[in-house]
Amino acid sequence: MRPSSILVLVAWLLQAGSTLGAERPGEGFDVTHYALALTPDIQNRTLSGREVITLRATKDRLRSLIFSGSALSIDSATLDGVPVVVETGEETLSIRLAEPLARGRAVRLELTYHGRPARGLSGSATSLYTSYFACDWMICAQETFGDKAAFSLALKVPVGIDTLSVGRRVARIRTSDGREIHRWTAPRPYSAYLFGFAVGRFARVEERVDARVRAARLVYLSDVADEGELRQRFAETGGIVRFFADKAGAPLPVAAYSQLLVEGREAQEAASYSVLGVEALPTRADEPSQNWAIAHELAHQWWGNLVTSATLKDFWLNEGVTTFMTAAWKEHRYGPAAYEAELAVARGRLEKARAAGFDKPLAWEGHRAAPSDRSS
Template sequence: MFPLLMIMLAAPLPGPDMRAMDRPLDPYGTGILRYSDAAHDFDVMHYDVRVQVFPQTEILECTTFVTFTPEMAGLDRIRLDLLQLAVTGVTWDGTGPISWTQYDDSLEVEFATPMDPGDTATVRVEYSGTPWNEGPGGFGGFYFQSYVFYHMGVGISTLPPSLGRVIFPCWDHPSDKASVEFTVTVPDTLYAVANGDLVSKTVNSTDATASYHWLQPQPMSTYLAAFAVSEYTVLQDSTYDWIYYFVYPWEIDDALGSFQNVDLMMDRFQSLYAPYPWQTKFSYVETPGGDMEHLTQVYHIAFAINGSTTYDWLLAHEMSHHWWGNCVTEEEWSDVWLSEGFATYSEAVWMEYYGQSSYDQYILNNIMKPYLYSGETFPLSAPSTPGELWSYTTYEKGASVLHMLRHVIGDDDFFAALAEYFDHHAYHTATTNDLRDHVENITGEDIDWFFDTWVHGWGYPVYDLDYEWEQSGSGWDVTVDLQQVQTTPTIFTMPLEFSIHGSSQDSLVVMWNDQAVQSQVFSVPFQPQSVVFDPGNKVLSTHLLGTGDGPQLPPGGVGTLRLAPNPAHFSTEVIWSGMDGSMEASLFDLAGRMLSSWELTGSERVLDLSGVPSGLYLVTVRGEGGLRQTAKLLVR
């Protein structure tokens, strides 16, 4: 998505997993919203959103024009998602009032005359109020802060996560795409930025306001629509005049340092994925929360603008969403790995700019290891709670799957498959099966074996390996005995590489492993001295951790780490289902500095927060067997 954050490249394990910033305070508690029209019998073509922001009273006064066309004959009403803001009037195509009813989370509009496919109409909705958000420690919704007012289009504690409904009436589903324009009126000392390009700025000296009119003409999902207001300084990229940076005026020097590689990232992704797919700007907008890939305007968290390139991985992640997630969008949120897994993998693709070794180290230390240490084992294709949607599985396992797929089919076919997948689904939606089909079309091979185990299967393999060799004529036979000993039900299929080392030469051999117990003999023309499994770190398994069998999972794996209460005042309790033994907890600030630590034994799992200043922190908990997860904690 969305949002995001993860381990800094400069932060060695076992530091905090900064991606926890994108996870809900309570991974199991959720605000349940619903889609107002499950049948979706109309198609929105355009949203024209006009907003006046009143910072003093934290009120939005809005008018939105929704232009749509029926997808069924005799359509006589539509329901639009709208949360908390109060509707004061609805009119039809400028001809006068029509019947409407507002519910807690939606607006139903009834037509005087039924409509048929091919007809178009525009409904004008007037509404106002204080906009909704997920509250302290949350992510999604509209926030009024002392010097910036901004919207985050995805909720991390909310199902479904789409939150376009917080600022305008819409069919708030990722599959429904429409063009969007914003006219945002603010006090004339402030600047408003929104999706697309700036059409005009109009200053009204009578009431000391300025209106900023932004237009995004290509279709986009509603969760990507947003605007932000602050005393922004607008910086233009020195390489590409269509890339901008909207930053606080006191951050200009730091911004010049932190954004210095953005043009190189853009070149990298355009060369491997496709030309930048939007006819409008690309930009980063400084906000107190983040990150979030709003279309053409990434909302970038303020503390990451620090004059260094430490957070290049984060810039790359959000930029890549403009191909994966924003342009090719998951058809349902259950396929969110097609957005977040791709963006996490794109971090490594960016690191590859610096060479193969940089890519290899990033994949291993920043993607594969954090997932393995998490203890999560649920399938990539079936997240069901907020904690699972924004999880190690969605981000790091999703990226690991793409890394392995690239290894299995080779670079040429991998990027050719991505290109075909992109070409066929750009500005529309896609599913995991669509991705699989394009891989099969490019390779000409059945790839179900890969998707069935690595995407739809549980967890990851744990290999128990034994090697023997004996002379055979003038050569040597090396026997590899393998068992998959994981406790999860999936038996994984994968071509496994073994490097057989001799005193003066080596040989790389491959076992096609699709059984729980398997043995294979390889012949080499030299006397072996050792055998190394998976020398290129191509397989997501516990051998990557260098700790024998790796983390010891309880039967069924472990749940998502939870701190309660959260927000907390003087103490909070560690709740981690499946972890019953002793644990160690560490408190970090958002710069990754450890501030406190606790040894937790038996039933005593309370963290004493006396003396901890109010603010947002990260808590990393390490359990028996090498497992560890990170959660965010809000101290009030």
């Protein structure tokens, strides 16, 4: 995740959590599977879809299912085939149950919806991609990091449009209306904030890297760069994979890892890929002072995605470890001076956080207002 966005993100989540009282999104149930079928509209930046959530009650007499709120309009909702009423608020989406659920009871919640997400969906004239706020474009609980669930996604797109999502594409089906359905499935359960997708007409480069027994496929995609630029900008990726696999004592946790190059300064990890902005990458791949984003987001595949903090108060672990591993890779690649320089940048961010009133304990459940300065 882009360092300049971390404090803003955590502040937002803490502010949201502090206003929900006893009814917090994700409380009292455990989601085992999210299955989505979405039709994104690139030009209008909207989507419509159907979502099936399989979940299990974790407390007795569960009377409501609370998810994170969004700007989506709910068209229909059923629980085990029976219609239910959905109440939407500024921070939550609530489903009141006619009869309480007993602990351990598994149910199937099915929803259809449409709309323009307020956050979490960006793009260009020829593409759409998601970034962090998954529960703005799907129904989920954003801050329940410890509740990992299986994920599958079917994207309906015009013929000729490429897609990217979590895991691997398992099917590509032509439809009677002249479009295609691309089916994706995740290799393991993940926290909801790591779900995502991208659609567009992308240049594509593939490479393979051997690291820690298992070979991995590296995929570079973009609608703002050609194949030559993709190879140049992501030339360091294979070496970074080998370094992290060696230090983690485990291979890259996914068989294929993709990097989507877009405009701007995006730097955001998803469960098996990352979104990176042109302005977040150095002009030259071997520039130590600028070369951090690829390593930082790639490190999350081990630290943050595979091993995840259970709650929001421990979220600093996701970013703290990856910040250190980025500095460690820089020392390996460029020498001790690059390591010290990277830590100096981190200390500078800490000073900015203190100046903005964020000098709080790392594991802290209080409320903090969002900072006015979002610069890194």
